[in-house]
Amino acid sequence: EAGVAQSPRYKIIEKRQSVAFWCNPISGHATLYWYQQILGQGPKLLIQFQNNGVVDDSQLPKDRFSAERLKGVDSTLKIQPAKLEDSAVYLCASSLTGQTNQPQHFGDGTRLSIL
């Protein structure tokens, strides 16, 4: 089966610019996650979707970050305006149901550099 697809692979922007990332989960996976991984740290959950509804966005900086999953399949994560501290790898993951007994499968991530 095809894995989680993410694009772009790399992105370099200047601070205060906007950027968007795209994720296509594994077919049939109802739950989709966006994680932020800052260099030298483990991934931190930004937002979790169950189909097209938000389950958890408590750690999403909502003044600058937004995410959507309109048709319950693909998802986009946007940052506007970007800050230097947003430099990180943004990982998308999906799981079949979102229950803990279902492992999360991760994409390759988008490496974002803010100048």
Add this chain to the structure above:
Amino acid sequence: AQKVTQAQTEISVVEKEDVTLDCVYETRDTTYYLFWYKQPPSGELVFLIRRNSFDEQNEISGRYSWNFQKSTSSFNFTITASQVVDSAVYFCALSLSGNTPLVFGKGTRLSVIA
């Protein structure tokens, strides 16, 4: 709140040596799940294992083995006869039961030298 500590930031071993990666977790819940993921240089996180809090049996999968000890809140990972392809960052993670997010440790970078 949940917390995962991986005290070893970097480990370097020579090929064929055994190596153990430590993981200590904190949670007040009695039902939880522990995970290990591997992150090779390509960047994706590869799922290795999941254990629930009621199953303390050690597990072996090829050269990989895991030692879960609730008494010390530890879930350590051992690679036997390490290979260069094992070089990666390894993350331990914790999740409560149900629809809850993973809480990751900071990872241990393993370098296996030929």
